[in-house]
Amino acid sequence: MAGEEALPVIDEDVLVLTAKGKAELCAPGTSLSAAELEVLVLADDRGSVAAVVNSAVCLEAEAAREALRKLLTAGHLESAADRYKISVVDARDFFKGGTGNASRxxxxxxxxxxxxxxxxxxxxxxxxxxxxxxxxxxxxxxxxxxxxxxxxxxxxxxxxxxxxxxxxxxxxxxxxxxxxxxxxxxxxxxxxxxxxxxxxxxxxxxxxxxxxxxxxxxxxxxxxxxxxxxxxxxxxxxxxxxxxxxxxxxxxxxxxxxxxxxxxxxxxx
Structure with missing residues (x-):
């Protein structure tokens, strides 16, 4: 949206759908672009930004990141670390990597x-x-x-x-x-x-x-x-x-x- 500051998108971050994002997937129509809709669906299943970007076969990596950035700024997605108050280790270290064991x-x-x-x-x-x-x-x-x-x-x-x-x-x-x-x-x-x-x-x-x-x-x-x-x-x-x-x-x-x-x-x- 105009006037809103774009939020950063970092590969190691894990994003989860908000209520707004879930409603968008269930709605009969959507105002999202094809790229935004694709990465929103992927984010509901893949977890980390890197995993979503790597799974977006129809989009270049930067286009996928830009779509994620727009969804995050508009409130369709949010950081898992923020939602669940994960404070055991720094979230970027904890969620590093695309799949498998996330512990250091x-x-x-x-x-x-x-x-x-x-x-x-x-x-x-x-x-x-x-x-x-x-x-x-x-x-x-x-x-x-x-x-x-x-x-x-x-x-x-x-x-x-x-x-x-x-x-x-x-x-x-x-x-x-x-x-x-x-x-x-x-x-x-x-x-x-x-x-x-x-x-x-x-x-x-x-x-x-x-x-x-x-x-x-x-x-x-x-x-x-x-x-x-x-x-x-x-x-x-x-x-x-x-x-x-x-x-x-x-x-x-x-x-x-x-x-x-x-x-x-x-x-x-």
Whole structure:
């Protein structure tokens, strides 16, 4: 639009559709140019600017970037880092590259933010449900949570999770492995978010790595935390407290750490 300052487009940035962008794709007619419409469709699936530009077979690279710039300036697209408040590492470093694992060597993600409306009956203990397929890891976490005064519950697969969720009360927070033996953990997360009883349950995802696609899918499902291997138990405990707004973490506490010592626990998915 005239008078609007064009926003920068950087290859490593990851752009996501806004409500305006999604509405444009669903509308019976469009005011966008063919180039803008093509890259908007690609941005809905590809993620990074570089991936969109490389996939735009009918456009020269600079034309694709210019179309992205116009869509970003007009509000059809926005930065994933801005929307989801990714502050673990610099977004340009984190999302570098077109496909595959986005983590830098030696970098691990540990994100946690307070749930919007934590709900728990007065006097009832916190129920923490850990869903992971590594028995030793689950046993260790359960010990920590029990010592903290929580009721620690566990499931080793998607089927066991379904059974556990039928047992009252609904857990106060779920630590959900992204790679379960019988189901994709993010598919479980999507089903939880569409369930009338489970949609607001805080979820912390436990992922094997910092792959961009998995992280973005989790963020789009409104997770309250995201951790990658190797996992440090102390930080997972702090994450649960942060998510639930428990005493000592502060209302706006956010966990952003980078670690690699021998207290970490690999292979928890």
């Amino acid at each position: 060597a030696g970098n691990h993600l540990a994100l946690a933010r307070r749930a919007a409306t934590p709900k728990r009956e007065a006097g009832r203990k916190v129920h923490v449900l850990t869903v992971a397929s590594a028995p030793e890891f689950v046993k260790l976490l359960r010990s920590y949570f029990t010592l903290e005064g929580f009721v620690s519950r566990a499931a080793g697969s998607g089927a066991e999770l379904v059974s556990e969720l039928h047992q009252p009360p609904v857990p106060d927070v779920v630590l959900l492995g992204a790679a379960l033996p019988d189901v994709d953990g993010l598919k479980v997360l999507a089903k939880m978010r569409s369930h009338p009883v489970l949609k607001d349950v805080p979820v912390i995802v436990l992922a094997p790595d910092a792959a961009r696609d998995r992280l973005l899918k989790a963020l789009q499902s409104d997770v309250q935390g995201y951790f990658t291997e190797p996992f440090e138990v102390d930080n997972l405990l702090l994450a649960v407290k942060t998510v639930l707004g428990l005493t000592g973490t502060g209302a706006g506490a956010e966990l952003t750490v980078d670690w690699g010592d021998d207290r970490s626990v690999p292979g928890a998915r």
